[in-house]
Amino acid sequence: MQQMRFSDRKDFLRTRKILLISAASLLLVLSILLYIVLGKTRGVYYELTEFVMGTRVRVYVAGDKMPSKILAQMAIEEFRRLDQKYDPYRPGSILYKINHSSTWTEVDEETLGLIKAAIGFAKSTEGAFDPALGRIIRLWGFDEFSSKNASELHVPSDYEIERELKRSGYDKIVIDSKNSRVYMKDGAWIDLGGMVKGYALERAYKKIKAVDKNATGFIDAGGDIRIIGPKFGTSCWTIGIKNPRGEGIVDMIYLKEGAVATSGDYERYFIIDGVRYHHIMDPKTGKPARGVWSVTVVAKDAVTADVLSTAGFVLGKDYRFVLLKFPELGGQVFMVLDGGKTVKSEGFSSFEKEK
Ligand code: ADP
Ligand code: MG
Numbered sequence: 001m002q003q004m005r006f007s008d009r010k011d012f013l014r015t016r017k018i019l020l021i022s023a024a025s026l027l028l029v030l031s032i033l034l035y036i037v038l039g040k041t042r043g044v045y046y047e048l049t050e051f052v053m054g055t056r057v058r059v060y061v062a063g064d065k066m067p068s069k070i071l072a073q074m075a076i077e078e079f080r081r082l083d084q085k086y087d088p089y090r091p092g093s094i095l096y097k098i099n100h101s102s103t104w105t106e107v108d109e110e111t112l113g114l115i116k117a118a119i120g121f122a123k124s125t126e127g128a129f130d131p132a133l134g135r136i137i138r139l140w141g142f143d144e145f146s147s148k149n150a151s152e153l154h155v156p157s158d159y160e161i162e163r164e165l166k167r168s169g170y171d172k173i174v175i176d177s178k179n180s181r182v183y184m185k186d187g188a189w190i191d192l193g194g195m196v197k198g199y200a201l202e203r204a205y206k207k208i209k210a211v212d213k214n215a216t217g218f219i220d221a222g223g224d225i226r227i228i229g230p231k232f233g234t235s236c237w238t239i240g241i242k243n244p245r246g247e248g249i250v251d252m253i254y255l256k257e258g259a260v261a262t263s264g265d266y267e268r269y270f271i272i273d274g275v276r277y278h279h280i281m282d283p284k285t286g287k288p289a290r291g292v293w294s295v296t297v298v299a300k301d302a303v304t305a306d307v308l309s310t311a312g313f314v315l316g317k318d319y320r321f322v323l324l325k326f327p328e329l330g331g332q333v334f335m336v337l338d339g340g341k342t343v344k345s346e347g348f349s350s351f352e353k354e355k
Contacts, residue, residue: 045217048072053083053197054145055222059204062232064214071212075204075219082200086114088134088191089143099134099189104181112180114199115173117303118192122170124329125311130283132172134189135164140288142268142279143191150270155277161286169283194280198261198306201226205302224261224309226302236354242266244293244336251296251334251342253351259302263309264294280313291338292316297331298351304330319343 046068049058057079059072088095098105107115118131137143139160141153156164172188175181184190192199201219205226208215216229218237231237236256240249244266253260265288269278282289295312299305308331312322319335323345326333332348 050076052079058220061217063212066212071208078204079200086196104183106181121307128314129311132170132188134191135167136286139164153270165286194310195307198302201302226259230256254354258300259305260298261305261309262296263313289314293336296334299331
């Protein structure tokens with residue numbers, strides 16, 4: 001009897017051993033398969049294009065640690081989040097809430113930081129960049145331009161412009177940092193349209209880098225571009241500057257890092273009696289800024305590039321000032337002036353050759 005029991009036990013041990021070995025082999029095969037599949041998605045560029053924030057956002061990314069597809073989706077998600085949060089004309093956004101309140105509105109840390117940064121840029125660009133032109137932008141119909149038929153828009157009267165100018169300007173933004181709240185004087189409206197794309201680019205870039213610091217590629221939000229990292233880890237990305245009046249490009253730049261943004265009068269505009277009315281407003285006149293067709297700015301980050309391209313456009317008539325002053329603010333500039341002549345800041349040339 002005892003012997004029988006002994007052999008039973010031996011059988012049991014043998015079966016267990018076989019089972020364990022099979023399980024281990026299966027695990028090994030699965031790991032190898034997973035490694036091959038993940039390995040294949042690494043280093044290969046994944047492209048994802050979505051329409052968000054009123055523009056076409058294209059993410060072109062290759063992960064090193066993470067699958068590229070996940071990185072691209074993270075970037076688009078960030079754009080969606082910020083679009084909902086900072087579209088001033090969308091009921092439910094925090095800016096809508098601030099703009100439609102006759103008293104203080106409590107804001108979160110991100111919003112407070114963004115508004116403070118916007119005021120800082122308004123000051124450093126001598127008011128050319130003005131984050132409180134919402135009333136003027138709405139008056140001209142550029143608040144929901146993409147969904148509106150451009151032919152339905154009209155030129156407001158001088159009386160209307162005067163009236164809305166009185167309810168505009170960044171000096172109307174009152175901030176209470178201690179209690180994290182904001183108040184708009186005289187019924188003025190915040191509109192961060194001149195920097196939110198840059199901010200979304202910067203945030204999306206940082207999110208990607210936080211999970212995969214060796215990721216490379218770029219994010220293109222309607223021509224404003226944030227480089228994630230050099231092409232295949234070593235080479236420059238080649239970016240064309242669009243001809244603002246016609247086909248093709250007017251210049252070519254090469255970037256391995258940083259960002260580039262262009263503000264122009266050729267994407268959101270309407271024409272009446274041969275005059276072009278576009279969406280970048282001169283805060284002094286309450287009318288579309290004149291003197292330049294497009295302004296391109298290369299900077300270390302996408303917020304600076306976006307803000308300075310808008311401000312540079314407003315200051316277009318005074319282009320010599322822009323070319324001298326903007327490099328001090330962190331942007332190298334390329335401008336297509338009214339008539340087609342191109343000018344650039346001294347440091348811009350370094351981006352015109354491949355390094
Ligand atoms: P785009 O968004 O077409 O790339 P910009 O970056 O130049 O162009 O931003 C234009 C947007 O900025 C406008 O749609 C409006 O919301 C806002 N804006 C217009 N004029 C000004 C200005 N002088 N300062 C700051 N923002 C402005
Ligand atoms: Mg801009």
